[in-house]
Amino acid sequence: MMPGGGHDAVVIGAGAGGGAAAWQLCALGLKVLLLEAGPAFDPATDYPLTAPGWERHGFPAPPGSRAMLSYGDLGRLDPATEDLASWSRGGFPWRLPPGAPRPPSDVGYAHVQGVGGSTLHFVGEAHRLHPDAFCRHSLTGQGVDWPIGYNDLEPFYALAEEVTGVAGDGAPDGRPRSAPYPLPPHALGPGARALVAAGARIGQHWQVNPRAALSRPHDDRPACNYCGQCSRGCPLGDKGSTDVTYLRRAAATGRLTLVPGAIVTRLRTGPNGTIVRAEVVAGGRAQTVETPLLFLCAGAVQTPRLLLLSASADLPRGVANSSGQVGRNFMETLMWRSSGLVPGLTGSHRGLPADAICWAPDAGDPGGFRLNHTTLEAGLNGPIAYANRLLAGHGEALKAALRARFGSALAVGAIGEVVPDARSAVTLVPERRDALGLPVARISSVLTDTALARLRRMAAACRAVLAEAGAELAEEAGSRDAFTATHVFGTARMGRDPATSVADPLGCSHDHANLWIADASLFPGSGGGESPSLTIMALALRAARAAAGEGPPVSPY
Ligand SMILES: Cc1cc2nc3c(=O)[nH]c(=O)nc-3n(C[C@H](O)[C@H](O)[C@H](O)COP(=O)(O)OP(=O)(O)OC[C@H]3O[C@@H](n4cnc5c(N)ncnc54)[C@H](O)[C@@H]3O)c2cc1C
Ligand code: SF4
Numbered sequence: 288m289m290p291g292g293g294h295d296a297v298v299i300g301a302g303a304g305g306g307a308a309a310w311q312l313c314a315l316g317l318k319v320l321l322l323e324a325g326p327a328f329d330p331a332t333d334y335p336l337t338a339p340g341w342e343r344h345g346f347p348a349p350p351g352s353r354a355m356l357s358y359g360d361l362g363r364l365d366p367a368t369e370d371l372a373s374w375s376r377g378g379f380p381w382r383l384p385p386g387a388p389r390p391p392s393d394v395g396y397a398h399v400q401g402v403g404g405s406t407l408h409f410v411g412e413a414h415r416l417h418p419d420a421f422c423r424h425s426l427t428g429q430g431v432d433w434p435i436g437y438n439d440l441e442p443f444y445a446l447a448e449e450v451t452g453v454a455g456d457g458a459p460d461g462r463p464r465s466a467p468y469p470l471p472p473h474a475l476g477p478g479a480r481a482l483v484a485a486g487a488r489i490g491q492h493w494q495v496n497p498r499a500a501l502s503r504p505h506d507d508r509p510a511c512n513y514c515g516q517c518s519r520g521c522p523l524g525d526k527g528s529t530d531v532t533y534l535r536r537a538a539a540t541g542r543l544t545l546v547p548g549a550i551v552t553r554l555r556t557g558p559n560g561t562i563v564r565a566e567v568v569a570g571g572r573a574q575t576v577e578t579p580l581l582f583l584c585a586g587a588v589q590t591p592r593l594l595l596l597s598a599s600a601d602l603p604r605g606v607a608n609s610s611g612q613v614g615r616n617f618m619e620t621l622m623w624r625s626s627g628l629v630p631g632l633t634g635s636h637r638g639l640p641a642d643a644i645c646w647a648p649d650a651g652d653p654g655g656f657r658l659n660h661t662t663l664e665a666g667l668n669g670p671i672a673y674a675n676r677l678l679a680g681h682g683e684a685l686k687a688a689l690r691a692r693f694g695s696a697l698a699v700g701a702i703g704e705v706v707p708d709a710r711s712a713v714t715l716v717p718e719r720r721d722a723l724g725l726p727v728a729r730i731s732s733v734l735t736d737t738a739l740a741r742l743r744r745m746a747a748a749c750r751a752v753l754a755e756a757g758a759e760l761a762e763e764a765g766s767r768d769a770f771t772a773t774h775v776f777g778t779a780r781m782g783r784d785p786a787t788s789v790a791d792p793l794g795c796s797h798d799h800a801n802l803w804i805a806d807a808s809l810f811p812g813s814g815g816g817e818s819p820s821l822t823i824m825a826l827a828l829r830a831a832r833a834a835a836g837e838g839p840p841v842s843p844y
């Protein structure tokens with residue numbers, strides 16, 4: 288049963304953007320109703336990392352915690368790019384013949400529906416976009432420029448770092464800071480140290496990766512214990528997911544009403560073009576809530592879906608869609624990963640995932656991609672992974688190899704810039720419907736020649752540092768073979784021109800004065816592979832402040 292009225296604002300979605308927006312609105316004195324489609328998780332009981340068979344279990348997926356989806360055109364496996372085919376010593380599940388349609392990855396669109404959204408199983412890399420990412424078109428002729436610059440977000444980056452609890456060392460990375468990181472850096476683990484040393488010999492500068500994981504107690508949360516399982520859910524609550532950071536603080540104001548399991552199905556407009564109410568299904572009952580101020584933060588797939596589902600006789604193209612841009616400009620994750628075994632390396636199964644980063648590994652593609660240490664994210668931290676993916680043989684020989692080589696895996700990941708393409712979009716599929724009878728979202732996403740050329744450079748950079756570290760390659764995987772959706776963007780983008788964008792430079796819909804969008808849909812460009820959550824949070828904090836009538840803090844940059 289939905290609580291009665293009395294709220295000043297409704298926020299849809301409790302992920303990176305929705306959590307940040309809800310807290311900022313509550314902190315500024317507004318009463319907020321937060322509607323979240325998925326369930327609430329309890330970190331202490333829902334992430335059983337110490338249970339037998341832990342290695343076989345990913346992030347839990349209780350009923351209602353995954354959206355139903357459909358896939359359209361994901362491209363084909365071009366025979367000319369066979370050098371970028373995924374492979375593994377243990378056999379590769381996605382391996383398809385050249386020319387076959389590119390499938391979704393084995394985990395598909397793995398984003399979580401729940402209180403905390405996809406921050407529940409994110410790794411917690413906490414990146415600011417590089418200042419050049421906001422003007423990539425001006426600099427390279429590709430993509431579009433953002434309507435804002437780094438200086439507009441800088442104070443909000445600092446605020447997001449404080450609330451989530453980011454640990455970093457502040458070494459130069461081209462991203463000016465008005466304040467030091469709130470927490471000191473984590474020590475690098477054995478794998479990262481091997482990459483720092485090997486990188487230095489081949490001109491790759493590896494450094495501490497800023498991480499939303501506590502290096503000491505902060506904000507009533509304990510320090511990280513380096514269990515290495517961030518993407519399976521953090522049982523300690525030290526990882527900076529939205530549920531234990533923004534939403535805990537928002538609840539403490541006494542002005543937050545959070546309703547898990549509340550699926551918003553449609554937005555309704557009034558005579559003056561504002562959004563007057565949202566239709567919601569909660570606890571099996573269809574209800575409506577008034578929306579004096581509305582923040583839509585359902586992520587880069589469900590936000591455009593809801594706007595398109597809200598089409599009416601007055602708005603046949605959907606809500607906020609006079610430009611026809613809702614759902615277009617979808618950007619997936621351009622990723623590569625190479626893994627191997629390094630003779631003499633020990634202990635690489637321990638530590639903090641993604642502890643080291645190399646920001647600009649390729650002088651020929653500056654800002655186009657970055658590398659990180661990804662042994663733990665790749666799941667190479669348990670004996671089953673070693674036996675299935677890295678080692679050959681059976682029986683006693685396999686056991687002996689496992690004893691000898693456990694802890695010597697080393698993996699390097701790369702994430703690169705994606706430029707919007709007309710073929711890549713989120714649309715509705717009327718013939719495929721979810722449990723509520725509503726058309727599901729269909730993702731189409733095609734890698735351009737530019738993206739594939741960048742992927743080749745990414746693979747080369749990963750292989751180079753691993754070769755220098757002495758690794759025998761055992762496994763490689765990348766976007767060429769499978770659609771990857773870790774970071775997705777662009778389907779309700781911000782811009783100055785209402786004809787080519789959905790929201791204005793603050794995130795307010797060009798078409799509806801009380802509708803704000805504050806999630807990954809807003810991104811006009813993907814950046815150069817930076818992880819997006821800190822930017823999503825900074826955009827949401829800035830939008831919430833503007834919507835509440837507060838001016839932005841003044842940036843020193
Ligand atoms: C495995 C993995 C690892 C990642 N690692 C990192 C990382 O290290 N660093 C980083 O910055 N990013 C990382 N990301 C990406 C990051 O998690 C996402 O970019 C981010 O969470 C997106 O934020 P959002 O607000 O756009 O959407 P989400 O966080 O996805 O939140 C959207 C919320 O809206 C809810 N919702 C959707 N539809 C409705 C509806 N109709 N009614 C009500 N509620 C609805 C959803 O249930 C969801 O909870 C990772 C992602 C994955 C999958
Ligand atoms: S490594 Fe640290 S942040 Fe990650 S799950 Fe373990 S305790 Fe949490």
